[in-house]
Every structure is written in C-alpha cells, then in structure tokens.
Amino acid sequence: MPDILIASASFLPHADPIPLPAPVWLFRFLHQLTLSLHFISVYLLLGGLLTAVLLNFLGHRRGSARAINASGAISNWLPIIMTYVINLGVPPLLFAQVLYGQALYASSILIGASWIAVIPLLIVCYQLLYLMKYRASDGKPFALLGLGSLLTAWAIARIYTMNMTLMLEPSIWQQAYATTQTGTLALSGPASWMRWGYMLSGGVSWVGLLLIWLARKSTIETEDKAFMRQLGTRLAQIGSVLMVAAGFAVWDAQPEVVQDACSFNHLGWRIGVSVWAIGTVGFVTAITYMYELTEASNWRIPLLASVCGLLQTVGFVFCRDLIRDASLGRFGFDVWDRIVVTNWSVVGLFLLLFVAGLGVLGWLISVGYRAKNEVNHE
Numbered sequence: 001m002p003d004i005l006i007a008s009a010s011f012l013p014h015a016d017p018i019p020l021p022a023p024v025w026l027f028r029f030l031h032q033l034t035l036s037l038h039f040i041s042v043y044l045l046l047g048g049l050l051t052a053v054l055l056n057f058l059g060h061r062r063g064s065a066r067a068i069n070a071s072g073a074i075s076n077w078l079p080i081i082m083t084y085v086i087n088l089g090v091p092p093l094l095f096a097q098v099l100y101g102q103a104l105y106a107s108s109i110l111i112g113a114s115w116i117a118v119i120p121l122l123i124v125c126y127q128l129l130y131l132m133k134y135r136a137s138d139g140k141p142f143a144l145l146g147l148g149s150l151l152t153a154w155a156i157a158r159i160y161t162m163n164m165t166l167m168l169e170p171s172i173w174q175q176a177y178a179t180t181q182t183g184t185l186a187l188s189g190p191a192s193w194m195r196w197g198y199m200l201s202g203g204v205s206w207v208g209l210l211l212i213w214l215a216r217k218s219t220i221e222t223e224d225k226a227f228m229r230q231l232g233t234r235l236a237q238i239g240s241v242l243m244v245a246a247g248f249a250v251w252d253a254q255p256e257v258v259q260d261a262c263s264f265n266h267l268g269w270r271i272g273v274s275v276w277a278i279g280t281v282g283f284v285t286a287i288t289y290m291y292e293l294t295e296a297s298n299w300r301i302p303l304l305a306s307v308c309g310l311l312q313t314v315g316f317v318f319c320r321d322l323i324r325d326a327s328l329g330r331f332g333f334d335v336w337d338r339i340v341v342t343n344w345s346v347v348g349l350f351l352l353l354f355v356a357g358l359g360v361l362g363w364l365i366s367v368g369y370r371a372k373n374e375v376n377h378e
C-alpha cells in the first residue's frame with residue numbers, strides 16, 4: 001500500500017448499496033453548477049449585510065443621506081437574496097449527499113448540534129432581514145437589527161465551513177467522537193477559517209457589483225447613483241484582492257499530499273485555476289473600466305463583470321472539489337468509483353424541469369430588478 005494512502009476500512013462508512021440513478025459526471029456537473037449559484041447568493045447576502053449595516057450606522061451617525069439611502073437600497077434586496085441562498089442551497093446539498101454521503105453524513109453527526117442549529121439561526125437571520133427592510137422603508141436606523149442578522153449569517157457560514165472541512169478528515173472522526181458525543185465539536189484549524197474568510201471576501205467583492213447594478217435603477221437619485229457606483233467599484237476591487245489572498249491561504253492550509261495533487265502538474269487543477277483567474281481578472285478589469293470610462297446607465301459592462309464573476313465562482317467550485325477528491329483520496333475514497341444504473345427517462349424529465357426552474361429564477365430576478373417601487377412593505 002503506498003505511504004500516501006492512509007486508507008482504513010474503519011475510517012469511512014460503506015457506500016450506500018443502492019446504485020446511482022444517473023452518471024457520476026452528471027451529478028458532479030449539476031452539483032458544481034448549483035453550488036456556484038448558491039455561493040453567489042451567499043456572497044451577496046454576507047457582503048450586502050455587512051455593507052448595509054456599516055452604511056446605515058455611519059450614515060445616521062454622520063447625517064449622510066447618501067449612505068442611508070444606499071443602505072436602504074441594499075436592505076430592500078436582502079430578503080429576496082435570502083430566498084435564493086436557501087433555494088439554491090438545497091440542490092447542491094442533495095447532490096453532495098449522493099456523491100460524498102459517506103463523508104458528509106459522518107461529519108454532520110460529529111457537529112450535529114451546530115448542524116441542526118442552522119435551521120433556527122436561519123429563521124432568526126431571515127426575520128431580522130425583513131425587520132431591517134421595514135425600518136429602512138420608514139427611514140429609521142436598522143444597524144443593530146442588521147448586526148444581529150449579520151452575526152447569525154456569519155455563524156451559519158462558519159458551521160458550513162466546519163462541516164465541509166471536517167468531512168475531509170476521516171482520520172480524526174473516531175478521536176473526535178470519543179472526545180464528545182453531544183455533537184458540539186468545534187473545528188479550529190486554519191483550513192476551515194481560511195475557507196470562511198474566502199466566502200466573506202467574496203461578499204465584499206459581490207456587494208460592490210450589486211451596488212453598481214442598483215445605481216442604474218431609475219428610482220435612485222442622481223447623487224445617490226454616483227455615490228453607489230464609486231463605493232461599489234472600490235468594494236469590488238478590494239474584495240477581489242482579498243479573495244485572491246484568501247484563495248491562496250485556503251490552498252496553503254492543505255496537507256502537503258493534497259497540495260501535490262492540486263498543483264500545476266495536473267491538468268484538472270490548471271483548468272480550474274485558469275478559469276478562476278480569467279474570471280477574477282475579467283471581473284476587476286470590467287469594473288475598473290466601467291467606472292473610469294463608461295456612463296452610469298451602461299448595462300453591458302456590469303453584465304460582463306457578472307459573467308466574469310460567475311466564471312470565477314465556477315473555477316473556485318471546481319478547484320474546491322479537486323481539493324476534496326485529493327483529501328478523501330488519502331483514505332481510499334474515489335467519487336468516480338460507484339455503481340451506476342441510469343434511468344434515462346427520469347433523468348431527461350429532471351433535466352427539463354431543472355432548466356425550466358433556472359429560467360423561472362432568472363425571470364424572477366429580472367422582474368424584481370425592473371420593479372418601480374424601491375422600498376414598499378405595504
């Protein structure tokens with residue numbers, strides 16, 4: 001047995017004996033696509049909350065109408081963004097359980113108390129978003145409510161990063177369970193904190209893009225548009241730099257054998273990192289070019305920046321899966337090694353409904369964006 005392989009039958013539970021109803025590549029593709037969309041929604045939620053809270057707090061403290069209006073424009077969108085976070089989180093969770101259930105179920109049990117706590121935390125976070133929006137529409141300060149929502153969103157993100165990191169370390173499960181059987185395990189290593197940091201940086205970057213899109217709306221006053229565009233540009237640039245630093249830190253926190261498997265010697269890694277890098281450079285270039293050279297009403301450049309941001313996210317999710325495969329590969333787990341009995345008629349029907357569902361989601365976003373009332377809770 002090679003040294004690299006720390007495989008032991010006792011670390012990983014047996015695979016589910018029921019064959020997969022569709023090829024692994026299809027599950028993987030759908031998982032990466034839906035997870036990319038979930039991550040974009042999470043970025044918008046985390047960054048939107050942070051920015052809205054800071055702007056609202058500083059705006060009321062310093063009497064800046066620009067900052068208060070921008071915080072209101074963001075908070076108006078947060079409950080909608082939350083519906084996307086949740087609805088685009090469910091599909092990748094199902095796909096991840098199908099593909100990586102042997103690892104994901106075990107780690108979920110080890111942190112069971114926090115894992116279950118996601119549901120009440122989510123309810124609190126969501127309720128506070130609505131209260132923020134209502135107060136914003138009445139012109140009242142909402143920074144304290146927003147802070148509560150932000151802290152619960154950060155906590156949920158932290159629980160997810162703990163679980164997704166713990167599932168990659170089967171060798172510590174038995175010891176962890178022997179230490180605590182109450183599901184209150186808390187992971188502290190740098191890997192999980194760096195993953196969390198990457199998602200928070202993404203928030204800073206994507207809320208910048210959100211502000212730029214919102215500044216185009218006809219319901220926003222001219223002075224507010226200029227403020228939101230300028231702030232959005234700076235946040236998108238700063239967030240992108242932070243993402244690059246956090247991305248490297250995530251890689252750096254991996255064990256040496258995982259770093260070797262996720263290096264430029266491997267085609268998959270080269271492709272993933274290239275997509276991520278092209279997306280990042282395209283995103284920053286488009287944002288910077290737009291601010292320096294184009295009119296506020298230009299929609300092509302923000303659209304280009306959004307496409308580049310999507311590319312960056314897809315590249316990140318692809319690399320993230322390669323890290324997962326290399327980590328679990330140390331324990332003899334191979335995601336491609338599954339019995340598949342494809343039921344093509346069910347798969348075809350599913351794909352049809354899936355594409356239609358994505359179309360409806362896109363249409364709903366465009367309806368919301370074109371809506372006349374910026375703030376309305378009647």
Ligand code: HEM
Binds near residue numbers: 162196
């Ligand atoms: C406020 C709400 C939420 C926040 C802030 C949030 C945040 C995050 C973060 C930060 C990660 C990345 C973890 C990592 O890679 O280390 C993640 C992954 C994930 N989240 Fe969410 N999430 C939220 C809600 C949800 C919900 C409601 C679901 C599903 C019902 C969900 C499903 C997932 C899945 C499936 C993954 C990754 C699975 C994989 O690794 O394959 N999330 N989430």
